[in-house]
Amino acid sequence: MSAPAILVRTGEVARLVLNRPAKKNALTQEMWQLLPRLLMEAAEDRSVKLLLVEGAGGCFSAGADIAEFETAYSTREKTAAYAADIAAATDGLAAFPKPTIAVIRGVCVGGGLGVALACDLRFCADDSRLGVTPAKLGIIYPLGDTKRLVQAVGPSAAKDLLYSGRLMDAAEALAKGLADRVVPAAELDAVVEEYAATLCANSQWTHRISKRMVGLILSGQTVESRETRDMFLDAVEAPDFQEGRRAFVGKRKPAFPWS
Structure with a gap:
């Protein structure tokens, strides 16, 4: 039996694949x-x-596997352990140091949407459907997932989704900020591949330090600190910026050395 989640590397891009297609x-x-x-x-x-x-x-x-709920939530201790496993996965994805993109086809609901929200960006096929469904089960969305939902769509839209448990189509998800790009299903792979090539050609230093900077802002930082000043000063002194400058002056594509 193949693993229920696998990592597939293709050149500079890795794919983390949720791999239980028979159970959505x-x-x-x-x-x-x-x-x-x-x-x-x-x-x-x-x-x-x-x-x-x-x-x-x-x-x-399709979200967390409801077939496991009777066991996973059978005692307070098991519930806490199950919740800790979910948080470790989604928080770990949110803290992943490199750019991440959720490539969404079909349904993306509940815990599945929690995974997608932990990614930096969400690219959706135009026939996909997204939703948050805890109200239909009498449970609540975890704090980390709820925070990321609010950051994506704002508090009132988050409450709408949490209260109603309704599924939205990709067009509405794009309008609300839950999706970052929506394309015809047949074109999704090509669009993702083109965007991935753009990111892989750019400075990985810039990507990773920018991701840290955005994380600090989302955590509430509003004024410059020693850490953020050093981020900028370190970048100026780093080989990537030296190469980027030389490439710009020489009118050629940069070959950034840092990875």
């Missing part, structure tokens, strides 16, 4: 526990510049 990639506790290990592999692989997260079989994920 519903996330089991085993999968939640596996994701941090796969993320560590991709983070430590210096050849990987970008991580794509997607589901096998034309569906992103």
